[in-house]
């Protein structure tokens with residue numbers, strides 16, 4: 001079966017470098033793992049809290065496993081609204097990244113968006129501008145969203161970490177733990193219809209799963225502890241390095257489009 005693209009969609013696909021695509025094969029729900037049930041919500045946390053797990057800082061790109069939680073947990077803050085949350089991110093010194101980053105990068109976009117996009121951590125450009133996904137990867141993300149009729153302003157975009165790790169190294173266990181309460185607050189405040197998790201570090205930490213990204217993106221998920229559907233896709237920086245995977249990311253975007261009932 002070949003779906004017909006509108007000229008605008010075709011134009012957007014050309015923009016992100018996809019020249020041909022195939023429809024996604026139907027996923028048999030019986031084959032999927034009951035991920036939300038497999039990961040109990042942590043006691044004392046709101047229902048929307050993702051069970052943030054850490055991962056090995058030295059692990060390689062898209063296939064490395066996550067690692068256990070840190071033993072030292074950060075101070076829990078009152079984060080009941082956007083003002084408290086953004087101020088707390090700005091004031092945060094709970095890990096060393098606060099000293100090494102240029103600017104905090106809390107998030108951008110529509111605070112009541114249907115779609116919440118969660119990446120890994122700010123890079124060089126984001127660190128300077130104080131906004132997520134403004135570099136080359138962000139430009140590709142914008143085009144990917146446009147391909148399904150979403151503007152950057154209509155979604156909310158944030159990261160697992162709000163500060164740039166030096167040299168763009170992988171986030172460390174304590175850093176992820178220190179930032180987790182901000183992400184939990186943002187998820188609660190946005191209350192999205194769908195979460196789009198981009199990249200391995202985002203997906204593994206949100207789901208508390210160690211599976212490789214290539215597997216996670218083919219499975220159906222809800223954010224553990226909530227009933228929010230969560231889609232996993234490739235990080236746009238990975239797509240810039242590996243354009244041959246763009247066709248798969250287009251399948252993920254179409255799944256997002258379907259979930260939003262835009263079809």
Ligand code: URA
Nearest residue numbers: 119120121122132133
């Ligand atoms: N990569 C990310 O994961 N987030 C950003 O904000 C920029 C690049």
